[in-house]
Amino acid sequence: MATATGIQSLPNAQNITRVVLPNGIVVLVYENFAAQSVVFTGTLNAGSIFEPFEKNGLASLTAAALMRGTKTRDFNTLATIQEDIGADVNVGGGTFKVSFSGKSLAEDLNVTLDVLADVLRHPSFPEQQVERLRAEVITGLKMREQDTRSRANRAFTQALYPPNHPYHYPRSGTLQTVPSLSLDDLRAFHATHYGPRGMIIVISGAVKAADAVALVSRYFADWDNPGQPEPPVLPDFSLPPTITRSRVALAGKTQSDIVMGVPGPSRLSPDYQAATLANSILGQFGMMGRIGNVVREQLGLAYYAYSAMEGGHGPGPWTIAAGVNPANVELAIDRALEQVRRIISDPVTADELADNQSYLVGRLPLQLEANEGLVGTILNMEMYNLGLDYLLHYRDMVYSHTPLSLLEATQKYLHPDRFVIGIAGPA
Amino acid sequence: MSGVTKHVLKNGLTVLLKEVHSAPLVSWYVMYKIGSRNERTGTTGVSHWVEHMLFKGTDQFPAGYLDKAVDRVGGSWNAMTSFDYTTYYETLPANEVDLALRIEADRMLNAKFDPEEVESERTVIISERQGAENSPGFWLGEEIQAAAFRVHGYHHEIIGDMTDLETMTRDDLYRHYRRHYMPNNAVAVAVGAFDSAELLAKIEAHYADIPAGEPPALFVRPEPPQNGERRVRVERPGGSAFVDLAYKAPSATDPDWFALAVLNSVLCGPDGLGGGSIDNRTSRMYRAVVETELAAGVDGSLSPTLDPFLYSISAVVRPDRTPEEVEAAMDAAIDKVVAGDITEAELARAKKQTRALFAYSAERVTMQAYWLAYCETIGDYQWFEHYMSRIEAVTLDDVNAAAAKYLRKSQRTVGYFVPTMGEGDDEGYDDEDEGEDE
Numbered sequence: 098m099a100t101a102t103g104i105q106s107l108p109n110a111q112n113i114t115r116v117v118l119p120n121g122i123v124v125l126v127y128e129n130f131a132a133q134s135v136v137f138t139g140t141l142n143a144g145s146i147f148e149p150f151e152k153n154g155l156a157s158l159t160a161a162a163l164m165r166g167t168k169t170r171d172f173n174t175l176a177t178i179q180e181d182i183g184a185d186v187n188v189g190g191g192t193f194k195v196s197f198s199g200k201s202l203a204e205d206l207n208v209t210l211d212v213l214a215d216v217l218r219h220p221s222f223p224e225q226q227v228e229r230l231r232a233e234v235i236t237g238l239k240m241r242e243q244d245t246r247s248r249a250n251r252a253f254t255q256a257l258y259p260p261n262h263p264y265h266y267p268r269s270g271t272l273q274t275v276p277s278l279s280l281d282d283l284r285a286f287h288a289t290h291y292g293p294r295g296m297i298i299v300i301s302g303a304v305k306a307a308d309a310v311a312l313v314s315r316y317f318a319d320w321d322n323p324g325q326p327e328p329p330v331l332p333d334f335s336l337p338p339t340i341t342r343s344r345v346a347l348a349g350k351t352q353s354d355i356v357m358g359v360p361g362p363s364r365l366s367p368d369y370q371a372a373t374l375a376n377s378i379l380g381q382f383g384m385m386g387r388i389g390n391v392v393r394e395q396l397g398l399a400y401y402a403y404s405a406m407e408g409g410h411g412p413g414p415w416t417i418a419a420g421v422n423p424a425n426v427e428l429a430i431d432r433a434l435e436q437v438r439r440i441i442s443d444p445v446t447a448d449e450l451a452d453n454q455s456y457l458v459g460r461l462p463l464q465l466e467a468n469e470g471l472v473g474t475i476l477n478m479e480m481y482n483l484g485l486d487y488l489l490h491y492r493d494m495v496y497s498h499t500p501l502s503l504l505e506a507t508q509k510y511l512h513p514d515r516f517v518i519g520i521a522g523p524a
Numbered sequence: 525m526s527g528v529t530k531h532v533l534k535n536g537l538t539v540l541l542k543e544v545h546s547a548p549l550v551s552w553y554v555m556y557k558i559g560s561r562n563e564r565t566g567t568t569g570v571s572h573w574v575e576h577m578l579f580k581g582t583d584q585f586p587a588g589y590l591d592k593a594v595d596r597v598g599g600s601w602n603a604m605t606s607f608d609y610t611t612y613y614e615t616l617p618a619n620e621v622d623l624a625l626r627i628e629a630d631r632m633l634n635a636k637f638d639p640e641e642v643e644s645e646r647t648v649i650i651s652e653r654q655g656a657e658n659s660p661g662f663w664l665g666e667e668i669q670a671a672a673f674r675v676h677g678y679h680h681e682i683i684g685d686m687t688d689l690e691t692m693t694r695d696d697l698y699r700h701y702r703r704h705y706m707p708n709n710a711v712a713v714a715v716g717a718f719d720s721a722e723l724l725a726k727i728e729a730h731y732a733d734i735p736a737g738e739p740p741a742l743f744v745r746p747e748p749p750q751n752g753e754r755r756v757r758v759e760r761p762g763g764s765a766f767v768d769l770a771y772k773a774p775s776a777t778d779p780d781w782f783a784l785a786v787l788n789s790v791l792c793g794p795d796g797l798g799g800g801s802i803d804n805r806t807s808r809m810y811r812a813v814v815e816t817e818l819a820a821g822v823d824g825s826l827s828p829t830l831d832p833f834l835y836s837i838s839a840v841v842r843p844d845r846t847p848e849e850v851e852a853a854m855d856a857a858i859d860k861v862v863a864g865d866i867t868e869a870e871l872a873r874a875k876k877q878t879r880a881l882f883a884y885s886a887e888r889v890t891m892q893a894y895w896l897a898y899c900e901t902i903g904d905y906q907w908f909e910h911y912m913s914r915i916e917a918v919t920l921d922d923v924n925a926a927a928a929k930y931l932r933k934s935q936r937t938v939g940y941f942v943p944t945m946g947e948g949d950d951e952g953y954d955d956e957d958e959g960e961d962e
Contacts, residue, residue, distance in 0.1 A: 180804070185801070239764055245658050349762070350761075383592035398651070400648055455597065456595045460600075463617075466547045
């Protein structure tokens with residue numbers, strides 16, 4: 098485990114075991130005998146960017162349907178295997194990737210990996226189960242239709258990203274598309290996109306690295322799918338020339354939710370770190386940064402008002418979100434935009450930068466306390482090519498930034514006169 | 525699990541220490557024995573609002589100081605108000621624990637409650653309530669509590685009734701603070717990488733001179749017996765219907781609580797103590813209402829509470845089904861367990877699940893410190909220490925007896941949320957994608 102003084106004990110190339118199986122699967126293991134559990138997480142190249150727009154929701158439904166039955170185990174058997182031992186395996190669709198995770202007591206890693214391999218490799222998509230799942234998904238979508246935060250976010254996303262861009266479409270699909278996805282669609286999507294190429298699995302817990310690698314190898318080494326396609330290239334697009342609003346009115350609501358912003362840096366961008374520091378100052382640090390200070394602390398307009406950067410493999414959004422009384426929507430937007438204008442005009446102060454550098458570096462012990470934080474951090478290092486010694490260099494990287502490098506990053510991305518604003522509130 | 529030491533300072537502050545050296549962190553909780561259960565009509569929500577005001581400054585640490593100070597060292601911090609307590613915590617790198625000790629010692633006594641800050645926070649809290657009101661589940665929960673508890677303070681939401689949030693004064697808040705915030709009405713807990721003797725000396729240095737106060741007389745009105753089933757129905761715009769069966773449940777310190785917890789595992793799937801959860805697809809209730817395609821999901825909830833609260837089973841009704849159909853199927857599943865249908869195998873399985881979830885909950889110092897503080901607040905920290913052995917000791921007879929005793933229709937409140945429109949079609953709202961110049 099990390100210690101306050103021993104930076105060499107952070108996860109790094111020396112204490113992470115990294116093995117590439119012959120079929121391309123990257124296995125990373127971090128031994129952590131302080132815990133009784135073992136946790137894994139990982140990704141496959143089968144996210145929603147691979148689905149046709151008219152079949153929006155296909156990647157997500159396919160991922161969710163994996164646990165509904167395999168060629169040798171039905172839904173109940175799969176559930177019983179996990180729940181009997183207090184274990185949990187999940188698969189869920191993202192934009193670029195399908196993510197999976199599992200947690201169990203350390204002695205049960207073989208069980209959770211067996212379930213994972215079975216559902217990823219041999220799903221049977223039983224009709225009755227898929228229809229039941231579809232009805233549950235539709236129920237969830239109907240609830241989301243009435244959720245102001247969800248609707249504000251969707252209004253924002255659809256106005257920001259054009260219809261020829263995968264980010265325009267909600268990952269879970271819509272009430273129009275989900276009913277029309279067929280079993281054959283699911284089976285074809287799985288057959289085409291699920292495979293070992295590009296797969297990463299990270300394991301942390303009370304297990305020896307060699308044993309964990311051997312288990313992954315036992316369940317996955319003979320997996321093959323030569324036809325797995327490369328991710329499509331995302332189309333270019335430009336921001337609207339002026340501020341654009343998209344409003345959704347919902348009956349019976351008492352508060353309006355606002356989501357506003359622009360495309361931000363991808364995790365792969367060289368200025369991601371500078372933008373992260375700037376975002377922390379803008380809407381995270383302390384009580385939600387400068388935005389929280391003005392909108393919540395000074396004006397009392399909102400319980401929550403913060404900024405967030407999604408990152409990811411593409412131009413994920415850089416947003417400001419707030420929930421306010423409907424009468425205060427325009428005031429909250431104005432004050433938030435003032436803070437955006439300020440952060441692209443004036444360099445942040447030396448004190449602010451120092452505070453936020455200290456914050457990003459100082460929170461590593463908390464981030465790495467438990468297995469979930471460890472596997473998530475190691476997965477990011479692998480997935481975004483940060484290098485396994487990333488954490489050893491992290492402090493120097495964070496402290497290499499200056500008020501000017503932050504200013505450059507904010508000026509590149511944040512254009513307050515071209516913000517897209519989604520608002521959902523009472524009719 | 526063991527290793528907890530308990531100390532009571534001369535001013536009555538109870539201190540629990542537990543060394544955990546697996547990560548270089550310390551979690552520090554100060555929990556006050558005051559929550560929404562003790563609030564009177566007219567000042568409902570006062571505990572939660574006071575909690576907010578403790579972030580608004582003292583002479584030593586002005587507003588905005590402490591959240592930044594904790595972030596600066598990479599810590600996490602928060603505060604929570606519940607039925608039974610109001611609590612504050614910081615989890616920090618171990619070498620920064622002094623900061624947490626200083627912050628909590630200072631604001632136990634010196635929060636300013638500046639009138640302008642009170643007014644600014646009023647709208648923040650109203651916004652917090654309005655945000656919750658946007659969710660249909662909030663309305664149903666509020667109605668169920670109000671129906672289930674006619675007399676006891678559990679009858680109102682922790683955040684308080686809107687009318688009280690609009691009218692409560694600075695003096696109401698300050699009076700509540702002075703009456704309840706004192707060392708002899710608090711439990712302080714540290715879990716993490718420290719030397720107990722050294723840390724105790726530091727705690728003495730920061731807290732021992734805070735004067736004890738007059739022990740507060742708590743406003744508690746026991747709930748009278750319930751004479752028959754109660755039913756509430758909330759009709760509002762929403763995306764789907766819900767059914768909630770809320771049975772009167774024993775307090776956490778009642779021996780029956782553990783039998784009911786095991787029963788809940790069998791009926792609705794196990795509840796963790798934080799640190800991870802698992803699915804409930806093999807539970808009896810899932811099979812009764814989700815596999816039969818009546819509901820999209822079902823969940824059971826049994827919180828440990830100081831006074832008897834509720835054991836709730838909630839289902840999300842599928843759009844093509846009715847709340848009545850779901851309720852009937854839930855009742856059929858409940859009737860079976862009341863009739864003694866649970867097997868030894870189910871009991872053993874519930875215990876194994878609980879063991880796993882309990883192990884997960886011990887992996888974060890923040891969770892351990894929370895549970896020790898909460899259990900000491902409601903009676904004895906050993907409730908958490910003995911949690912697994914109490915679960916292991918539950919027999920099939922205990923489970924059957926708990927089912928017969930608590931799952932009675934006469935002792936429940938049934939709540940329906942019925943959406944008045946929508947069901948996901950476009951009726952009732954407008955989508956406009958307008959480009960607007962500014």
